[in-house]
């Protein structure tokens with residue numbers, strides 16, 4: 001099955017259009033002021049309008065309040081809310097009822113026990129994303145360009161369909177696909193020439209690597 005690919009942290013028209021032209025299934029916009037990928041809801045909406053309907057638009061937030069989310073949802077009109085903070089199952093149910101949008105809950109992973117936190121979210125979150133825990137000193141809960149031990153994913157309940165993220169790039173994507181049962185891959189730093197700066201050549205190289213790994217496993 002063709003993996004879903006989410007290119008995250010987009011800020012420019014050329015990168016959004018290249019991601020979609022190369023076959024991204026999702027494009028992500030980051031609403032987190034400390035991130036080099038932070039974007040305003042207005043600017044994100046302008047970018048999203050170029051590709052709306054061709055790809056799922058994902059709004060990435062971190063423990064955002066209702067007021068901030070109201071702005072993001074009304075301006076960007078995302079297809080999915082990605083919650084990358086400490087949101088509880090109750091908070092997710094509240095947001096789903098409020099906006100009628102599917103929620104992708106992100107979990108950070110370093111050791112096997114980190115996957116135990118997933119259980120209360122099964123049947124609550126619509127999608128799951130597993131990312132590496134932030135390295136010491138990082139102020140970002142995601143987008144750190146670091147991977148975790150993907151073999152840990154083998155212990156996850158098989159009913160949980162997920163996206164894998166954290167430190168993916170053209171050189172390790174084949175291994176990510178062959179060593180996990182990830183339904184999708186989510187990448188940010190691995191297609192950047194500097195934090196927050198997407199590189200069209202690196203986007204191309206990433207999709208080339210995905211396609212070549214699929215041909216080899218066919």
Ligand SMILES: O=C(O)c1ccccc1NCC(=O)[C@H](O)[C@H](O)COP(=O)(O)O
Pocket residue numbers: 008009028030032035036037060061062084131140141142143144145146165166167168186187188189190
């Ligand atoms: O990317 C960010 O700056 C970010 C900031 C705050 C919360 C989440 C963030 N990113 C979320 C993502 O979905 C990233 O694509 C994911 O963490 C993978 O990033 P990377 O390791 O750089 O590929």
